[in-house]
Amino acid sequence: MEAQSSLKLWFDQNKRDLPFRNKPSAYKIWVSEVMLQQTRVAAMLPLYNQFLLSFPDMETLSRADETEVLEHWRGLGYYSRARNLHKACQIVTSRYNGRFPESLDEALEIPGVGPYTARAILSMAYGKKYAVLDGNVKRVISRLFTESDEKKWQNLADSFLNQEHPGDHNQAMMELGALVCLPKPLCAKCPIQKFCKAYTENSIEQYPPGKLEKTKLTLDLHFFMIKRKDKILLIKDSSRRFFKNLFTLPYLIENATIPAKDAKNYMNPSYMNEIISNIQSESIPGSSSHSITHHKIKLFLHKTLKDLPENFQALYGFETKWVEMDRLEREFPSSIAKKILKFLPQNGLFQE
Numbered sequence: 001m002e003a004q005s006s007l008k009l010w011f012d013q014n015k016r017d018l019p020f021r022n023k024p025s026a027y028k029i030w031v032s033e034v035m036l037q038q039t040r041v042a043a044m045l046p047l048y049n050q051f052l053l054s055f056p057d058m059e060t061l062s063r064a065d066e067t068e069v070l071e072h073w074r075g076l077g078y079y080s081r082a083r084n085l086h087k088a089c090q091i092v093t094s095r096y097n098g099r100f101p102e103s104l105d106e107a108l109e110i111p112g113v114g115p116y117t118a119r120a121i122l123s124m125a126y127g128k129k130y131a132v133l134d135g136n137v138k139r140v141i142s143r144l145f146t147e148s149d150e151k152k153w154q155n156l157a158d159s160f161l162n163q164e165h166p167g168d169h170n171q172a173m174m175e176l177g178a179l180v181c182l183p184k185p186l187c188a189k190c191p192i193q194k195f196c197k198a199y200t201e202n203s204i205e206q207y208p209p210g211k212l213e214k215t216k217l218t219l220d221l222h223f224f225m226i227k228r229k230d231k232i233l234l235i236k237d238s239s240r241r242f243f244k245n246l247f248t249l250p251y252l253i254e255n256a257t258i259p260a261k262d263a264k265n266y267m268n269p270s271y272m273n274e275i276i277s278n279i280q281s282e283s284i285p286g287s288s289s290h291s292i293t294h295h296k297i298k299l300f301l302h303k304t305l306k307d308l309p310e311n312f313q314a315l316y317g318f319e320t321k322w323v324e325m326d327r328l329e330r331e332f333p334s335s336i337a338k339k340i341l342k343f344l345p346q347n348g349l350f351q352e
């Protein structure tokens with residue numbers, strides 16, 4: 001049996017039963033792929049199911065309010081991806097009558113849809129002959145062909161594609177990388193072992209060529225509840241390292257272990273220094289841990305003791321909004337918000 005058939009047989013017998021694999025539509029695959037870019041399957045499934053319940057098709061999602069979409073994204077992080085997905089659905093709805101385009105060129109013109117996502121959707125939903133290349137597939141391809149040059153992996157993946165079942169083949173390759181061809185591979189269980197050059201040559205540890213593990217950066221994030229007439233300030237500041245496109249409580253970064261060359265990305269903006277020097281604040285007991293990509297973060301919450309004056313100049317030029325306390329979680333839709341709001345005292349925040 002040739003390699004592709006062995007792989008397909010193995011996949012048919014071993015595939016995980018995942019909701020986006022049942023009657024896969026372009027839309028379902030699209031949502032699942034965007035979610036999987038940032039989360040493991042097990043963690044993403046409940047959120048995916050809930051998302052599909054609320055937005056069962058492209059049209060419903062494109063008509064939805066952005067705040068509602070972001071709320072359904074809570075727990076996944078990377079809100080820009082939710083925002084892009086939402087906007088992209090609106091484009092597909094108006095430009096292609098709600099049907100994801102079938103050509104690779106057109107698919108790649110959709111904002112937020114890169115080569116991997118386009119190839120995944122086209123092969124799985126429409127049976128188009130495009131091989132995908134995600135992190136897992138790269139590892140398999142590199143070992144299968146003993147090829148260290150990353151630039152050659154896409155062509156090799158294309159040449160290895162099962163022409164009759166491109167969608168299943170792509171999923172099988174990803175599944176093989178996720179379950180068998182792991183960084184420490186389980187070659188004894190591998191359905192394509194006898195076709196694998198690295199296995200045959202006993203050179204598996206050389207492939208893929210080692211990449212430097214990203215070092216974890218540690219830092220503290222101090223969020224500030226800044227009030228004016230019983231409302232709390234949120235700010236959107238796209239120049240900052242975190243929450244670029246999201247309204248957040250204003251925050252300070254402290255104790256950051258950042259290489260000097262990246263330090264400017266983590267600098268605190270001058271309006272934060274202005275706020276701190278203008279308004280006394282006190283910390284609210286409690287701290288929590290959080291991770292964003294390769295950042296290990298400790299979270300703290302503070303409240304200011306008097307109102308920010310109406311004529312406060314330092315915020316000029318930024319998007320700001322004032323929201324009521326009970327709207328905070330909705331208006332700052334991040335899992336970080338959920339964590340820090342737990343520090344709030346039961347008897348209200350600003351009672352004397």
Ligand code: SF4
Pocket residue numbers: 140143144180181182185186187190191192193194196197198199204
């Ligand atoms: S034989 Fe081993 S190294 Fe080769 S593809 Fe299979 S699991 Fe990966």
